[in-house]
Amino acid sequence: MxxxxxxxxxxxxxxxxxxxxxxxxxxxxxxxxxxxxxxxxxxxxxxxxxxxxxxxxxxxxxxxxxxxxxxxxxxxxxxxxxxxxxxxxxxxxxxxxxxxxxxxxxxxxxxxxxxxxxxxxxxRACRWLWTPKTPLLMTASWDKTVKFWDTRVPQSVVSINLPERCFAADVLYPLAVVGCAGQKILTYSVQNGFVEVCHDDPSKLSEQHLRQQLRAVAVLKGNNRPSGYVAVTTNGLMYVGNIPHISGIQTSAGYKLECHRTYSLDGSSCDIYAVNDVRVHPIHGGIATVGSDRKFNFWNKDKGSNTFKSAFMDQAITKCAISSDGMLFAYALGYDWSMGHEHCDQSLKPQIFFHPCLEDMRPK
Structure with missing residues (x-):
């Protein structure tokens, strides 16, 4: 060190x-x-x-x-x-x-x-998982496996083969969500063994799915239990998927929202940006997304509406997080290479900022 x-x-x-x-x-x-x-x-x-x-x-x-x-x-x-x-x-x-x-x-x-x-x-992803028996660490990899570890022992508790490389993952007991190459999202129940409960393909909701890639996923919660997930892609889309098998309640089918796109005044053209990260507010369930368009947005997922849109920053936003009390939103500025090496400005340095988010993220 x-x-x-x-x-x-x-x-x-x-x-x-x-x-x-x-x-x-x-x-x-x-x-x-x-x-x-x-x-x-x-x-x-x-x-x-x-x-x-x-x-x-x-x-x-x-x-x-x-x-x-x-x-x-x-x-x-x-x-x-x-x-x-x-x-x-x-x-x-x-x-x-x-x-x-x-x-x-x-x-x-x-x-x-x-x-x-x-x-x-x-x-690509490591996530701490609380379970009633013992806490576990979930790791998901480009080697097309996801593993769960009791960190006190050297061997994994279970190893699951994936159809493709992992590009994103999240977990909230008893739901684990893994997003893979090929726009495939797999969800697992870890309550009674590690059982796949859904194999989804959000690309079917997008006419431009051949040009997109999953970038991040986050678990949604309803009635104090995981109810589904939200996934974001490189082509400016957010996909909301519901898992009634996990939540125990009947939910609507999945749907998509355009979240980091800029249309011309006459609507004839559209600039599409990668959505680099997504987070869910721990108290009221508002959604935050950050993107290559140098902005962060807060969303009401039930209405599909934007509750807050930031001003333009001087760099892309690569990652974000929300504090456990729901008061602060952290976001990181830096180059994400979405525009190629020729647009990398070495004079701009990475930065991390905090924004009060409790009310800005509250669904309206």
């Missing part, structure tokens, strides 16, 4: 900010695009945010919304670019997955990192 002095992690200067919303930034953001953002769980001893990045670091900030500050707390340098990160249930460990198939466990109390080889290719 590099020292704090080498990395300047405890510098007191504020991040450069040209944010028209006056959202407050973190100090010392990563030096490359952010690949994962996660707030601490409710049980954590502090209110914090972690970010994993292509610069091979995992960084943690302590967040104080009243003073609008995010103070650097800790940092670890890993051995490869990182694709995802997740807190454990107690908020004292972080699991980060890399592009080589490994998952790192960072014990913050002991400031110790251990590494295990979990997959034969990059681990």
């Amino acid at each position: 590099e020292t704090d002095d080498q990395l300047g992690v405890f510098s007191t200067r504020s991040a450069w900010c040209n944010n028209v919303l006056k959202d407050f930034p973190v100090c010392e953001p990563p030096s490359d695009s952010v690949s994962a953002l996660e707030f601490t769980p409710k049980t954590a001893p502090f209110n914090g945010l972690c970010a994993a990045s292509w610069d091979q670091t995992v960084r943690v900030w302590e967040v104080d919304s009243s003073s609008k500050t995010a103070t650097p707390k800790s940092l670890q340098k890993m051995s490869a670019p990182l694709l995802d990160a997740s807190w454990n249930g107690d908020g004292n460990r972080i699991y980060a997955s890399d592009c080589n198939g490994s998952v790192f466990e960072w014990n913050l109390d002991a400031n110790h990192v251990s590494q295990r080889k979990c997959h034969a290719a990059g681990v």
Whole structure:
């Protein structure tokens, strides 16, 4: 691990900010695009945010919304670019997955990192899963498998073959959702064994499905149980899918919403942007999306309406997260390569901001 002095992690200067919303930034953001953002769980001893990045670091900030500050707390340098990160249930460990198939466990109390080889290719998603018996870590990979781990033992509890490479995944007991290449979404019940309950194809709802790719998924909750999922794609679409087998209630069929597209004044043309991430508000169920169009949007999924649309930022938004109390929305600016290498502006550096979101995300 590099020292704090080498990395300047405890510098007191504020991040450069040209944010028209006056959202407050973190100090010392990563030096490359952010690949994962996660707030601490409710049980954590502090209110914090972690970010994993292509610069091979995992960084943690302590967040104080009243003073609008995010103070650097800790940092670890890993051995490869990182694709995802997740807190454990107690908020004292972080699991980060890399592009080589490994998952790192960072014990913050002991400031110790251990590494295990979990997959034969990059681990696109790692998610902590609470279950009534024992907590598990879910990992999903480009090697076309999803695995569940009891982190106390070296072998996975179960390994499931996927039809294609995993591009996104999320979990909320008892529902696990995995989005694969080929626009395939698989959902599993982990309540009584690991049983596939739905194999969906959102591309059938889009005339442009041959040009799209799944980018992120998030579990939806209704009546205090998972009821379905929301998935976002590279062609400016958000797809809402319902799983009545899991929720125990009858729900409507899936549907799509256009979320990061810009139409000309006469409606004759449309600029289509990738939707890079999606999150669901933990209290009232509003949906947040971020995209290559340099904006974030909040949505009422039931009405298919936009409740808040941000101003344009100076870069694409690569990742986002919502605090466990539902008060803060974090989003990361950086280049997402959607416009090719020729449009990469080296003078623009990655940044992370916080926006108050409780009312802006409330369905109206």
